[in-house]
Structure formats: structure tokens, C-alpha cells
Amino acid sequence: MTVTFESLNAGDTIEGPGFAVSRDSIRLFCDASLDYNPLHLDDDYMKGSFGKTQFGGVIMHGMNNFGLISRMITDWAYPAGAIHRRLETRWLKPVRPGDTIRPSGIIKAKQVTAKSRWVVIDVVVRNQNEEGVATGEAMVEFPL
């Protein structure tokens, strides 16, 4: 069913893709994003504490789940002729090799401005234990 601005209601849900995290997927994201921070690669470094933060092992890039959320939003918006305009995220828990994460969204509000129409979406990424690892808010524009 094609999504239209008129047919959307607060509480409607959007399902994103599942994503299996592995050392290989993290390494691939290093190569794709050019972010080679040792947080994602170096087991020895991650045994230590830095910046008052201790993870105990390598973690996935936070921006990897930002990318997954964006993919969910665009895959939902493009068929409707809508445009992904904004995404804000905050990381709640580290994601590690062996985890499987999945973004989802709930429509929070619709608003019409002088020149366009907007949908605000609450976003969350959960791991295989249903724990939230990232939370955020997206805005999608449905041009007039």
C-alpha cells in the first residue's frame, strides 16, 4: 500500500531492516566511513579505560545504526514521493559483535507549514534483547 500524507496517523509504525553485527560488518563500516578509530578495531586498546568510558571490548560505530535508521526512513519515504529531511540520534548502549539490531519508527505528529507538509517520527534501534541502543527523531517532508 502506498503511503500518502493524508493516510498517516500518529501511532503508525515503520519497520526497518534487521542488521547482524560482526567483526566483519564493523570492519566494512570502517572502510566505508573512513572511521578507523581503535574503538572499533583494537581489542587491546578496548581493555583500558578512556574518557571515563569503559566498554570492555570493541563496539560498533554509532553512525552505523544512524545509517540503518536513514535507510529505514528513505525506503519508507521514497515510494511516497517524500524526502528525508532530518535525523537526530542519541546512543544509549554500545552494540557489539554478535548483536542483531533493528530500527523502527512511530509517527508522532503531522504538521502543515506555509509551503510544505511534514511528518515527525520517533525512532528507536533495539538489539536482540529488545534493549534500546539508540533513540532519535526524524522529519520527513511530503512536498505539496
Next chain:
Amino acid sequence: MAEAQAFETDFWKDAQSRKGWDEIVPGEPRRTIPYTLTHEAIALYCRSVGETHPLYFDEAYAKTTRYGGLIAPPSIHIMLMFACTPADDWMRSPGTVNAGQSWSYNVPARPGDVIRLEARALDKFIKRERLFVVHDNVFFNQAGEVICSGRGWTIRPI
């Protein structure tokens, strides 16, 4: 034209030349490098997050859409952030932890675009004994159009 240069993947190599939290001046521009976005870079980024939409790969399809040709996914700024900054940029300090980000998207980035970044620290503060820096970033294409703008919060290594 942007110059092609090998990307330094060893983030320890220039660690001593990067600014620490104490030296970062909010408002001071970061040095940046124009970058020509390639099909290959877009394809690699798409593979890393499972992007398969034909807008990013199928020229004939993309021409039939409002975009009139191939584009990169909005979140391509994730790779542009590092592609457009030199090896001594403080965002590459080992132990930099990303706490959150917000991005607004205007026109899409496209393969072949020569992309320019204007970036700076905007704020720094201490919270729960952690050293934070807020950074802001605006990416432009070769026509001077804003591609996207973003703000991020990082926890700096001590």
C-alpha cells in the same frame, strides 16, 4: 579540482599532532579538504549498511525520479566527515566517543560532486567528569549549494 590523496587509516600515526580537549577553541574553523565523491565510495558505503535502493545504483531509474539522476544516500555525510578532513584532525583522536548527532538534509550529494566541508567546534563542556565537544559541520557541493548540515556531541579521550 580536489586532489586525490591516500587516506590515513592508522589513527595512532598522527595522534600527537592533534588538538586535545584543552586546545580546542569553540568557533575556530577546522582545516578541511575538498573531496570528489565517487561511485565506488557510494557503493562501498551502501554495502556497509545494506542500502540497495536503485536511486543509488541504477542511472536509468534515477533519471525517472525527482532527482533526475543518481544520488548518494543522505547519510553519506558519515564518510564525507573523514574524507574531507586531514589526518591531524581531532575527530580522529583514538578514543573519541560519539554521544549523539543531528543532521538536516537539503540537496542530495551526487557521484562526481566536489564536496567542501565547513566545520568547527561550537562548544565544549564537562559533564559527569567527561570532556565533551560539540561540533558543527556544513557540506556544500561545487555549485555552493548546501548538501546537509549537522551537529554532533563527542566525548573526548583524556
